[in-house]
Amino acid sequence: MxxxxxxxxxxxxxxxxxxxxxxxxxxxxxxxxxxxxxxxxxxxxxxxxxxxxxxxxxxxxxxxxxxxxxxxxxxxxxxxxxxxxxxxxxxxxxxxxxxxxKPLNISPREHQLVVKIPDATPEIIGAHALGDEQALLAKVRYNRLVDIFLGITASSLQNHLRTTVQGIGQIEIDELYVGIDRSGSQYVVPVQAKGGKDKHGRQQTEQDIACCRQKFPALRCRPVSAQFMTNNKIAMFELTEQDGDIRVVSEEHYELVPASSISAEDLAIYSGKKKA
Incomplete structure (x- = not known):
């Protein structure tokens, strides 16, 4: 004691x-x-x-x-x-x-459509994840949410990458992906992982972008921030720099569910055959 x-x-x-x-x-x-x-x-x-x-x-x-x-x-x-x-x-x-x-205020929109995704997370991962950030990164990885969100084929290159960026110093990227699209264009995707109460960081996004520009100059950088809304509901944001500030390019919400929980009505909404 x-x-x-x-x-x-x-x-x-x-x-x-x-x-x-x-x-x-x-x-x-x-x-x-x-x-x-x-x-x-x-x-x-x-x-x-x-x-x-x-x-x-x-x-x-x-x-x-x-x-x-x-x-x-x-x-x-x-x-x-x-x-x-x-x-x-x-x-x-x-x-x-x-x-x-000026303060950066990025939070999930209340009335955003939620897209249900068949949960591919191994149960043993959920049972032994050591905290929100690790659990979130694992769920994003196993369910290929970066691919789905950005419309590219992406592969995890390294997580918790610690490196030095000229003009900034040492930084850490939660997880780094590289990807390719149907035309052959290649991308580097730094991912921030945030628990429910954690805030999206301007500095982390700025540092991630600076790192990618220095170390992957031939690849297009598409920073992503992922946030737990609930244990199986995840908000994904694509971010960019514009006029010296961090802006949201796009936002989607995904819910990881058993495949049997996705109804014909859900599929009709996602295909545009029925309005949400």
Whole structure:
């Protein structure tokens, strides 16, 4: 029991420690009216020493936490003008920027048609998936949802790909597909996987696109974000960059069901013979 309590205390202290460090970084560099400014990871050690804070063993996790898991401290968010928010973006190896941007709000549409797909997920996968993200990636893969959604033949190249992108630094892509269409055009498809409460990330999409442009310059990049709506209902978004922002190209909702649950009426709707 003592170990469990100690573990819980450590988990609670980490975000506060991260918040202290990132708040001080912001305070040192921010000037009223700034829309972006840079800082370096080496500053964390200096700040931790000055404030008597135990430096996180994985200093990069301080940045990763505020990029994808936790909200920035109010001392930072309160400085953003109405309709904008601060994000942390990579600017090179161990280099970052605070940037003022408009919030990205991508969520499944309430009245979108749901397409039923015969569930091809092996039951043993569902029984042993270690979390929402892994379960979602597996269901997308086994049911060939990237192929169905984009209308190409796609194959998983690698999942949880960690690599370095020039001008950004280290990134991680949840899963990377390559594909081909009927005319022979080839594609690279970075996929984000989001649980029900997770948010689609502007930065992750921007980083995925930048990575594909650098490492697969001959292939067309078609970023996809997949989100669990329920355990077997998945929203798929194709995203792109336009005018410096992330836009939704298309959206579809799929429900994985036993083949016997797909009725003649459902098929008539999907074929256009009957209106939804």
């Amino acid at each position: 003592v170990k469990a309590k100690e573990s819980k205390v450590k988990k609670e202290k980490a975000p506060n420690r991260y918040s202290e460090i990132i708040s001080e970084v912001f305070r040192r560099h921010y000037k009223k009216g700034n829309q972006r400014f840079g800082f370096e990871r080496k500053e964390f050690a200096e700040i931790a020493t000055e404030k008597g804070i135990e430096l996180p063993k994985n200093q990069g996790d301080t940045i990763y936490s505020f990029k994808y898991r936790a909200s920035l401290p109010t001392s930072i968010t309160d400085t953003a003008p109405e309709g904008y928010e601060w994000i942390i973006a990579g600017a090179g190896v161990a280099k970052y920027e605070f940037r003022l941007v």
